[in-house]
Amino acid sequence: MNILVLGNSFDAHALHMRDALTKAGTAVNYLDTRLFPTQIQISWQPDIQAGCLVLPGGHQLNLQDIKSVFWRNFSAPYIPNLPEGQQTIAFSDATSVLRTLLQAKPVRWVNSWQAYQFHKEKPLQLSQVKLLGVEIPATLISNNPQQVIEFCKIQPKTIFKPVYGGTHTQFVSDFHLEPHRLNLVLRLSPVTFQEYIPGTNIRSYVIGEDIYAAEIRSNSLDFREDEKAQLIPVELPDLVQQQCLAISKALMLEWTAIDWRLKPTGEYVFLEANPSPMFLHFEQQTKFPITQSLVNLLLVN
Structure with missing residues (x-):
């Protein structure tokens, strides 16, 4: 074979x-x-x-x-x-x-073709995860300037990123909300706006039934920009482990990396599930057997 x-x-x-x-x-x-x-x-x-x-x-x-x-x-x-x-x-x-x-x-x-197609529809992915009872950030996907301004007014801090992906997350500033600039940008493309969740970045890899998680210590808003980010292995609460498996199943993912934000209050907030995540650096730093779990998944009868 x-x-x-x-x-x-x-x-x-x-x-x-x-x-x-x-x-x-x-x-x-x-x-x-x-x-x-x-x-x-x-x-x-x-x-x-x-x-x-x-x-x-x-x-x-x-x-x-x-x-x-x-x-x-x-x-x-x-x-x-x-x-x-x-x-x-x-x-x-x-x-x-x-x-x-x-x-x-x-x-x-x-993962399957269907899983990858679902991943392209990130607003739908967020909606599906919310239906599982998992907490997600307050989110607005829009190209309506007035709704964007109103949404940002009620958030202590707001971040923005592309709907589909492709670049890093940024904080919304007065510069971004300047009416003329905002109108020009939103005529070209809708944007995802979310409440900023204070706390800690957690990444959990789900491979079949195996779950490996680590805290990502970084001073950057988007830890992918930080080459010096530290990875500290953590044990997820039972409820969050169950949510990891439920999210993977709902999004048709045989394996995935799920990004969370851990609030100071101890609540986990779902950010995203990636269908083809990088893992070599994570594995090297944490010593988690991600490669072996993937090999086992691919060889299983």
Whole structure:
């Protein structure tokens, strides 16, 4: 049986997982979707539910021989320059085949196409988590300047970030709320505004039924900007561990990193669940066996 790593050898996490799985005694290959259709061939027969991959170098894999797939990153297919109409058709056809591959064959995806699509809808993700009874920050997603101003007025401090992601969190200032500037920005894109939660950053990794958590000590508003952030292993309360498992299930995640804010009062506030988080630095600093848990998840029958 084979395991695929959806990604490429330039990604340290993909390379690490390939090496860990190889050490565990299983055959591992990269599925770098940028190489389809120029260097990768995909065949699929829906009437008999069978297909195969031919990877760069000519190595062929029957889809029924693939046990599981570790999703590190997914890239759009690369289509060489063609006349505009042909380019659009070729790209759409290649994308359709890739999406079929990601959904049609019932192998174990860690994580699935559906989970990744859900992650793109972060406002919906927050709503789903709130329905579980988990506390989330007061949040406004809007491109309505008046509603943004009113929301920010009732919060002691407010942060803002893109709805989809892609850049770091910032505090809202009078500069950001200047009417002319605010109107210009919100005509281009809606923005996520949230109450600032004072307290401590907590990151919890959920891998199947395994949960590993650490406090992230940092003076930065967004700890991802702080290379000197300290990671201190912590034991989550039973209720929060149950919430971690419930969130993973509700968001269709086989594994995830959930970011929390721990208030001085001891309450945990959900911020986000990531479907393909970086983990090597976290594992090195905390000594948690994240890699082994991932290997176990991918090899389980």
